[in-house]
Amino acid sequence: MADKKSGANLWDIFLQFLIIGAISFGGGIIAYERILLVEKRKWLNADEFMAYLAISQTMPGLNSVNLAVLTGDFLRGVTGSVCAVLGLLLPGSAFILGIGILYSSNSNHPMANIILAGIAAAATGLLAAITYRIGGDHWRHMKSLAIVLATFVLMSLFKLSLLAVLAIMAPIALYVYRPGKSI
Structure with a gap:
């Protein structure tokens, strides 16, 4: 060595x-x-x-x-x-x-905001694709889809912070997927 x-x-x-x-x-x-x-x-x-x-x-x-x-x-x-x-x-x-x-x-140039919007769209697409791949079989189950949909609604429509959404959804997800519970 x-x-x-x-x-x-x-x-x-x-x-x-x-x-x-x-x-x-x-x-x-x-x-x-x-x-x-x-x-x-x-x-x-x-x-x-x-x-x-x-x-x-x-x-x-x-x-x-x-x-x-x-x-x-x-x-x-x-x-x-x-x-x-x-x-x-x-x-x-x-x-x-x-x-x-x-x-x-x-930052005031119109092209700057167009570029940032394009980057945000690409990042969102990549994140969605990765989430879909990681999710695997969970996408076939209504419970999983309900958790994803509720998280999306809380963040996108109600504009809650990440910490607030985690405080709401983490206990729900832990209960739904508690050990010994099948999907």
Whole structure:
């Protein structure tokens, strides 16, 4: 294990994670991390990668960032973790900051609101598609559909906050799907 640590300098860790952060903004980041860590740089073997990924999934936060923390620590200690995380987060953060600055200086432009409406529509469509896929067989059951519909009505028509909707719907959903109760 010591030979792997000596093969990675801090600049290289930062640069490699910076590239991952730049090319994977929006998705696929774990796959890019695996390519970098296992195949390209060989800083980890496949079993070590899977072990670090499993650990990162138990930690709070984003799996990709947790994986960067664990890998950076393995390679160069706390400083390696900081370099890996900074490299991973810098491109996305800079992009979002740039877009925010552009919007704040052009928020009154009619095209800005049209672009934002298009982004919102795309995000809504993606969220609906993911929700449908995750729901699986639950879409066939009236109880599940009733919970989804009630949540939608509370948020969309009554304009309740997320916390208020959770306070109302979570106990109902827990009761409906309590252990030992079939759908």
